Amino acid sequence: MSTVIKNGQLFIGDQIESGDLLIEKGKIVAIGQSLTGDNEIDAGGKLVSPGLVDVHVHYRDPGQTNKENVQTGSKAAAHGGFTTVGAMPNVTPVPNTPELMSEMVKNNQEHGVVHIMQYGPITTDEIGDKIPDYHGLKEAGCFALSNDGKGVQSAQTMYLAMQQAKKNNLVIAEHAQDDSLFNLGVINEGKKAEEFGMRPVTELAETTQIARDLLLAQKTGVRYHICHVSTEKSVALVRLAKKAGINVTCEVAPHHLLIADYDIPANDGNYKMNPPLRSKADQQALIEGLLDGTIDMIATDHAPHTQEDKAGGFAKAAFGITGSETVFSELYTYFVKIGVFSLTQLLKWLTAKPAEAFGLSQAGRIALGQPADIAIFDLNSCHKIAEADYLSKGANTPFTGDEVYGQTSMTIVDGKVVYQKEGN
Ligand SMILES: [Zn+2]
Missing domain, CATH: 3.20.20.140 (Metal-dependent hydrolases)
Incomplete structure (x- = not known):
């Protein structure tokens, strides 16, 4: 079973470039254009970050x-x-x-x-x-x-x-x-x-x-x-x-x-x-x-x-x-x-x-063979930070109510989706 993240703006090394990521067995196995996989995640217009x-x-x-x-x-x-x-x-x-x-x-x-x-x-x-x-x-x-x-x-x-x-x-x-x-x-x-x-x-x-x-x-x-x-x-x-x-x-x-x-x-x-x-x-x-x-x-x-x-x-x-x-x-x-x-x-x-x-060689970068730990962000739409959206038990922050860009669309750990924005 493979997953491909399609058409994202990928942050790789020091640069952001358009492309696809192919994930198999929890690892990144290919980075490139027009990749295919069993599952597809559309990241069109979105930032794909480590x-x-x-x-x-x-x-x-x-x-x-x-x-x-x-x-x-x-x-x-x-x-x-x-x-x-x-x-x-x-x-x-x-x-x-x-x-x-x-x-x-x-x-x-x-x-x-x-x-x-x-x-x-x-x-x-x-x-x-x-x-x-x-x-x-x-x-x-x-x-x-x-x-x-x-x-x-x-x-x-x-x-x-x-x-x-x-x-x-x-x-x-x-x-x-x-x-x-x-x-x-x-x-x-x-x-x-x-x-x-x-x-x-x-x-x-x-x-x-x-x-x-x-x-x-x-x-x-x-x-x-x-x-x-x-x-x-x-x-x-x-x-x-x-x-x-x-x-x-x-x-x-x-x-x-x-x-x-x-x-x-x-x-x-x-x-x-x-x-x-x-x-x-x-x-x-x-x-x-x-x-x-x-x-x-x-x-x-x-x-x-x-x-x-x-x-x-x-x-x-x-x-x-x-x-x-x-x-x-x-x-x-x-x-x-x-x-x-x-x-x-x-x-x-x-x-x-x-x-x-901290010597965490398995974290913090998108590269071949690395664990498929990925965050996908929507930089284009604005949303209001709302207490109802917090998954923490704590809501103690002065930033509730701020109108911001860059909401998380999806988070993937070892190839598995661990957070997905509703309606995404
Ligand atoms: Zn401290």
């Missing part, structure tokens, strides 16, 4: 499956055009041991509709100074390490963790946050914090820890990745580090590109995330950081919460917003359509770049 890759999602499974689980989270990913994701380990219990890691990997495989790569923790339970058995975690299927949601407070602990990660050839993905500087803040330091009369978060909470960890990464030679950089100074530090030959990559979250603290319209928990929305100057520096290659990729930090968790304004609401289902159409509409990013740039930041940085 399935998107998101190295930063939260599936709350196990522990808080009222917010999300592997099935709903991965369905949301497929709805957004993603075929490979990296799931953070801030679940209950944290996968500290090979046994717990194996259980998570098994659950991801059994209930996920996309490929789910599982992070393990840098320190046991994402707190304190105890470093888990990285070798055992890796043997059990752990693909990288992160304490996301929390920073590693002790420099000595991070130093030892990096040495162990280097030995085991695992990426350290750091949520950079010094708690003493973060000081229980809820909103970026600046005019909005003053206007709302709320406890501010200084950018130093992020930047000082990045500076520290870049030096530790230089010393240890570990593959160091920074999650959701959000400030102008963070970008400047990474730029300097790359020039110095430090083995560092970093990601930016779509919300930090799309909005700044200035745009927060009211005391609304759907604008609360960590790191917080920063200043307009920071937002601009993040855009420039992507364009000059300092920032390697875009990752959503998809963080579903219940309505109750997000109620009560900034002071009370949980940190985090959903992202899987809105990222491509938002960035396509607000950056590509107005000429800030080219379409191929945006696609690379969401496909090949994250796959390369």
Whole structure:
């Protein structure tokens, strides 16, 4: 049984060209013109991209499956055009041991509709100074390490963790946050914090820890990745580090590109995330950081919460917003359509770049012999982002109601359709 995707605008390598894709046994077996197969998918006028890759999602499974689980989270990913994701380990219990890691990997495989790569923790339970058995975690299927949601407070602990990660050839993905500087803040330091009369978060909470960890990464030679950089100074530090030959990559979250603290319209928990929305100057520096290659990729930090968790304004609401289902159409509409990013740039930041940085050789590109992981997008018609369309359990995003282009028509994983827009 073969499937052919006909007449698409294919994103291959660095280019977009018209053509067909032939899929057999879950793999791409031919790329060309006038191909035929047992099944036909008409992609006339549509963009045919490698399935998107998101190295930063939260599936709350196990522990808080009222917010999300592997099935709903991965369905949301497929709805957004993603075929490979990296799931953070801030679940209950944290996968500290090979046994717990194996259980998570098994659950991801059994209930996920996309490929789910599982992070393990840098320190046991994402707190304190105890470093888990990285070798055992890796043997059990752990693909990288992160304490996301929390920073590693002790420099000595991070130093030892990096040495162990280097030995085991695992990426350290750091949520950079010094708690003493973060000081229980809820909103970026600046005019909005003053206007709302709320406890501010200084950018130093992020930047000082990045500076520290870049030096530790230089010393240890570990593959160091920074999650959701959000400030102008963070970008400047990474730029300097790359020039110095430090083995560092970093990601930016779509919300930090799309909005700044200035745009927060009211005391609304759907604008609360960590790191917080920063200043307009920071937002601009993040855009420039992507364009000059300092920032390697875009990752959503998809963080579903219940309505109750997000109620009560900034002071009370949980940190985090959903992202899987809105990222491509938002960035396509607000950056590509107005000429800030080219379409191929945006696609690379969401496909090949994250796959390369994390050594995911089976993801992020359309090529002969690769798994048939494909996303088909409709760039021409406009639609309104509606809560009723979300497949995530979470609807906590400020982007509901936006009118955007670039809706997902279909997502295919290993040759199997895992998302299809109704009426398609
Ligand atoms: Zn984080």
